[in-house]
Amino acid sequence: MEYEYSDIRTKEEVEEASKEEMRELLIETFDNVSVLYEIYKRRSWLDKLFTDNILSMDKDALYVSNQVATICETQTYMINNRRRELLDYINPISMGEGSSKTFKHNYISVFKMKMIIGLTGEGSEYTVPQLKEIIYSGGKPTTTTNKSEEPTSSDQMFQMMQKMKRFEKFLDMIESDEFFKEIDRRVQVTTDKLLKESSSDDEVHEKIIKLFDKIAYGNESVAIKEELFKEFDSLLELYPKQSYSINMYKTAADEKITRFKQDERELHVQKVKGTIADLIEKYSVSNSDNERDTIKNQLSRLSDQNPDMSFDIRMWLSTLSKEKAKKGLLSRFFSN
Known part of the structure; x- marks a missing residue:
């Protein structure tokens, strides 16, 4: 069977056609129907909505929260917060119950989320x-049975x-x-x-910001930051009406602490690795048995003080001990 050259499309042309199809589908769904879409339209902001990520959606796919975050170019906690606040409007598909409950979103729910994210948040309209x-x-x-009473x-x-x-x-x-x-x-x-709103609400907001700033930007140790983090739970108990703001900052603070712990761990690993390199270098140039014994004891203590890094320490020793004299150190250290 012969094909005309014009019938053959490149991968880029196929992708572009697919994106254009999604654009037309979204316009058909939301234009002259959605008030949020109309806000974007009247402000000439539609380019902010029709991004490559949005246009690359599959109309038959269901997306989980972290995928929605990627498509909407935001953080997963932001998707979770906005869905909780506007669940009826976004209308995701819920699966499971209780703590195992998950949400999946079709292309319509994701596009609604994109409009919401763009109109809310820091510096937004x-x-x-x-x-x-x-x-x-x-x-x-509401779930009233009288449809005439529904807002x-x-x-x-x-x-x-x-x-x-x-x-x-x-x-x-x-x-x-x-x-x-x-x-x-x-x-x-x-x-x-x-x-x-009452001044007490302003005071609560000030407390939340102050606590977050202390965790995110303070000079306290990670251990102290973890203790401070527990104060978010106290704030939730004292001010349940402010739970949305408290949980939002609590999530952000938790991510900050996780990052601090990762950085602290990496710094400690590099420090231990540097110490081992220095000790092996000293051992290789030393002609004193006493000094070599001292170095072996230091390496042994280093391993004992960092039991969670024992395997890494032995691996580093193996890598660094290339010369014959250094291999003697490695065998003696392993035999202890």
């Missing part, structure tokens, strides 16, 4: 409570307004930006509520 206000229009969806979400409101465009009065309202003025008004109301 909205806070999470403000975004909730935009999405839920003042009320989180109307902003997405639903937006869709209704789009359908009403055929009527002149609604067309005028859309074209005059009245819909988005109403959204801005609701955001302002939410902001005012946040500003009117």
Whole structure:
């Protein structure tokens, strides 16, 4: 069977076609339907949404949290936090129960997460409570059996307004930006509520920041930082209403401590390795039996003081002991 040259596509052309298909699928799903998408659209921010990672998604795949974080170019803890706050909107697939419960996300859930991440967080347009206000229009969806009593979400409101465009009065309202003025008004109301929170809430936030800064940037040892870390649990018990902020900083502090421990371990390993190299060098040039015995004792103590590194110490000795005189040291050390 013969093929026309024009029918043969390169790998790059196939990938590009796949990305364009995903773009069209997302636009079809969210354009004139999602209020968050409309915010990006009206601010000419769509390029921030249609990244290579987003366009490379498989419409039939389900992604776990760390994969979603990679696609959205953020940290896994951020994905977990935003999902917890906006679970009904993101609508992931849940599997398992209790501590073994996991979430999987199709391309629609991942794209919703991408929009949320871009509009919240440090230096972003909205806070999470403000975004909730935009999405839920003042009320989180409930499980009431009377559908007429369920609050109307902003997405639903937006869709209704789009359908009403055929009527002149609604067309005028859309074209005059009245819909988005109403959204801005609701955001302002939410902001005012946040500003009117009691001073005690401000004090709690200050405590959280102070504790995190002490762990992340203080000069205390890792052991002391681990003790300080336990204070997050105390804050959670004392201020349950602030659990979102406390858990967010607690997760970030835990990652900092893990990094500090890794750095401290690496520094200690390099120090021990350097000490061994110096001792072997001294042994190789020494002509005194007493001095060589002293060096062997030092190496033995070094191994005893670092039992978790015993294998590594012997491996380093084997690597460094290339010359005949040094091999004599290695055999004597192993025989002890």
